[in-house]
Amino acid sequence: MTATAIFTGRNLWRIFFTVTSLAIALVSMRFLALGMATAFPNMLHHIRAEIPLFYVHVVTGPLALVLAPLQFSKKIRAKMPAVHRWIGRTYCLCVLAGGIAGLVMAVNSTEGFFAQSGFFILAVLWLSMTGLALTKARQRKFVEHRKWMIRSVAMTFGAVTLRIELPILMVAGTSFEVAYSIVAWSSWALNLAVVEYYFRRSSPRVSVPA
Numbered sequence: 487m488t489a490t491a492i493f494t495g496r497n498l499w500r501i502f503f504t505v506t507s508l509a510i511a512l513v514s515m516r517f518l519a520l521g522m523a524t525a526f527p528n529m530l531h532h533i534r535a536e537i538p539l540f541y542v543h544v545v546t547g548p549l550a551l552v553l554a555p556l557q558f559s560k561k562i563r564a565k566m567p568a569v570h571r572w573i574g575r576t577y578c579l580c581v582l583a584g585g586i587a588g589l590v591m592a593v594n595s596t597e598g599f600f601a602q603s604g605f606f607i608l609a610v611l612w613l614s615m616t617g618l619a620l621t622k623a624r625q626r627k628f629v630e631h632r633k634w635m636i637r638s639v640a641m642t643f644g645a646v647t648l649r650i651e652l653p654i655l656m657v658a659g660t661s662f663e664v665a666y667s668i669v670a671w672s673s674w675a676l677n678l679a680v681v682e683y684y685f686r687r688s689s690p691r692v693s694v695p696a
């Protein structure tokens with residue numbers, strides 16, 4: 487494959503998705519080197535109130551981000567289907583644990599109702615879309631499985647979008663409190679809109695005979 491073929495269209499999206507997912511997962515794992523309180527100074531209320539759940543969330547969230555890009559590899563799906571299944575099961579377990587922790591953390595967020603409700607709905611969508619994706623795989627409805635898994639990954643990728651949007655809004659002059667409330671919604675709503683637009687564009691058009 488030539489360099490221009492690698493850096494075009496769908497590949498460019500895939501490279502962006504993989505690199506940013508891995509980068510944010512790595513940055514989120516900083517607590518392994520720094521300790522919880524130094525790594526997450528703004529999350530001390532969670533660390534004090536629900537320490538096991540907070541741990542679960544900051545381990546399973548980044549792990550889901552690392553695993554998600556692997557699931558889009560055609561090579562793994564075609565040549566090592568068992569690997570695809572095991573990565574998929576691990577991803578679903580990460581979402582289950584990280585999503586339940588996310589629900590509790592959303593309720594206990596100190597950033598106000600708007601941020602709380604945005605994160606809460608994200609957690610509900612994350613759990614339900616992943617659950618539906620798993621159900622469709624078990625029913626061997628693979629077209630629908632793929633669609634629900636892409637939606638689930640769009641929610642996982644909200645962790646990346648949030649960390650891109652927040653500094654942009656703040657550099658543009660928005661206060662942290664307002665920016666945080668905005669990204670609690672926009673981080674996942676934007677991803678979902680992009681994914682639904684992609685489904686619409688790529689679905690075969692039925693031509694009506696004149």
Ligand code: HEM
Binds near residue numbers: 510543544588
């Ligand atoms: C998609 C569903 C998710 C939900 C509903 C969710 C929810 C939350 C909530 C409510 C908080 C605390 C915010 C506050 O108190 O203001 C939080 C913090 C955090 N989440 Fe998630 N989260 C999700 C996914 C992820 C993913 C995929 C990662 C992977 C990187 C992640 C990593 C973190 C980290 C590291 C923190 C600590 C604060 C920070 O560094 O920004 N979360 N999450």
